[in-house]
Amino acid sequence: MPVTRWFADAAWLGGDTAATDVLIEAADGRITAVVPGAEQPADAEHLRGLVLPGLANVHSHAFHRALRGRTHRGDGTFWTWRDDMYALAAVLTPDTYRDLARAVFAEMVLAGVTAVGEFHYLHHAPGGRPYADPNAMGEALLDAAAEAGIRITLLDTCYLRGGFDRPLEGPQRRFGDGDADAWGERVSALRPSGDARVGAAVHSVRAVPPEQLGTVAGWAEARRAPLHVHLSEQRAENEACLAATGRTPATLLAEAGVLGANTTAVHATHPTDDDVALLGGSRTTVCFCPTTERDLADGIGPARALADAGAPLALGSDSNAVIDLLEEARGMELDERLASERRGRFRTAELLEAASAGGHAALGRQGGGRIAQGAPADLVAVALDSVRLAGARPETVLESAVFAATAADVHAVVIGGRRLVAEGRHTTIDVPRALTAAIEAVLP
């Protein structure tokens, strides 16, 4: 079995500082040895700068990328954003969806994302009629990820109604399977290939009636598949849920068996103190999406309190208005600072953990997102020689990466031992060109 060797000037192997002169060996896509303080062998590929484990983007709606920069016109309210998003959802086909997602996933790879959780609810043809292959849209996403070279967990989403007292309307009809059993039947027919995974998602407490939540949770539990759910992103969701059920969204989910160590709650921007205790106590992962939560004016969720209560944290680019996991990582800390008026809410290693191992685990990839023997050989090299990082020193290079680097500083990416990014370019896809073509095809 051929062995590949990389030599990193510095690498994060866990803990509060980076190791230096690290030799990393892999075979068959997995890391077989990690040796800090090594000599550089002649046959090792040199990864300059700081090497991080593959980053995990735990919450993505790939097609929203087409809206980047386009939803702020005039006074750019939440409603102009939703109008734009629904107009786009109305026109996508399996072909255009695949092309767009392929380009977006490739943009993620350029940013050092080696595993993505695609929260996928655009299932059916316009009007809600199933395609000849009822999983045509999900398969388009699986194909797109394979082409881009990224590991995907397709979080196939159950989305049955438009609100507590509203049916699916307009473009939303494309989202619906009728009921959770029909949803499960369709999803069970998905046959991911290679390293792709299928997980389950409840869109939100608005979109799945309480008595059907257990069906989705049961589907995930039977398969040991990850289960994701949007939670309390807006105050209006909390109020509507209380009015309709007498419970907060987190309480409703807990009673239906949706929370737990296999579950990821996305956002958790407006939980009550009891909700925080429920999420933490059940070891539910909470996925923050700071750049989207800023963009959509959601507010600042209690990340520190959730972590203290026992919830593992993860990060997502969500609307893909920004694709930069380093910015998401510092965003979680910096938004905490704005809300608390205190610095140093998270150690840098905690932020990196959320962007890597915490995220991989939330995507059903336990053991991923670490540079350690036995882990998948996913490596991300951050250059330290740009104007942004110039002057960084070894003792605080992790802080430099998290607080001063951007996705533009990622110069090399390895996924499963295979080089996907070299000198800042994707090895098989011209990403700006692919993005432009795919977006113009759907938003001319």
Next chain:
Amino acid sequence: MPVTRWFADAAWLGGDTAATDVLIEAADGRITAVVPGAEQPADAEHLRGLVLPGLANVHSHAFHRALRGRTHRGDGTFWTWRDDMYALAAVLTPDTYRDLARAVFAEMVLAGVTAVGEFHYLHHAPGGRPYADPNAMGEALLDAAAEAGIRITLLDTCYLRGGFDRPLEGPQRRFGDGDADAWGERVSALRPSGDARVGAAVHSVRAVPPEQLGTVAGWAEARRAPLHVHLSEQRAENEACLAATGRTPATLLAEAGVLGANTTAVHATHPTDDDVALLGGSRTTVCFCPTTERDLADGIGPARALADAGAPLALGSDSNAVIDLLEEARGMELDERLASERRGRFRTAELLEAASAGGHAALGRQGGGRIAQGAPADLVAVALDSVRLAGARPETVLESAVFAATAADVHAVVIGGRRLVAEGRHTTIDVPRALTAAIEAVLP
């Protein structure tokens, strides 16, 4: 007089959308003609992408750049940050200060900043003894700006005490001139050359006794020079000021004649409603520094309320933990969204205005920061072909630039008709190398 011509694919000439195919002519450093919808002449330099007017960085402490990424170690509190900053302030000399500022100003030029306001308080040798030339440190900054090619307004800062009831201590002794008259005498001896300007600053209500505020304000008024002041960045400043004087900082400044159309208040993070009315009613510019206000856990200031009350807005990179005026611009809007839970608080043109014409005016450069006949020929070209901007369309290209571009997308910069950045590189300075050398010289 030789005429230079540039041809922009798109350019922001004011208003809510960009003009296309814009011919810009300049002579002797000023714009002589602006023609949208033009043919591209053979002798015009092509500026691809979107051309913006020169950006203004209204609030900088250049030397803080050396601390980037280094102040978050452990749990990185405000106090570890201040310890680091004072340790650095203790060791700078005129030579190392010039070298560091030259590199930092060059980094700003790469980011499209054509005018900087350097809030300068590190005046004297360690212990507080004046240098043989008492303005040696200020002149180092003026030289640095000239070498980097940036327009500077040196905001020479009066800093007389360590707090309401504390003298200057330790490294702070380097900041003090004894009293405001001595400060004025020293500053009056500064002879800026070329386009450099000298303005005045009151460090804060903590650092200048109330009865001496009028001396600084009078110095600025007599010279029609800009006057800047840190205001209500932390709640502790408000509390100490109330305890010591019975007034809020803004009230104290208003009574001393410090507020007005010639004045810029920096931060204004924690003003009372009355303070907002005072600032707006006096037409005091308020300079927000969102990336620093996040980093230092200051909180979110009421930018929209201040603008509604009549205060013009400007933007600054302050601690230079980030140098990216586009990020500051979107940061002001996005942090407003987090605080208000509403989108669309500012029109994109308002954000651009704060980053350009509003900022130039705050630096005593009225009429700058516009692409218009008679304005200084400062132009910034933002590429639209990176992964970040791919898919941008002409109708919303301003939104794309403000919400999706970064300093890394600035590929060409012209200052006073002279090309300072080409293909993303400074034409005379290797900026990463200069930063590394200058930082290692002071923080080995």
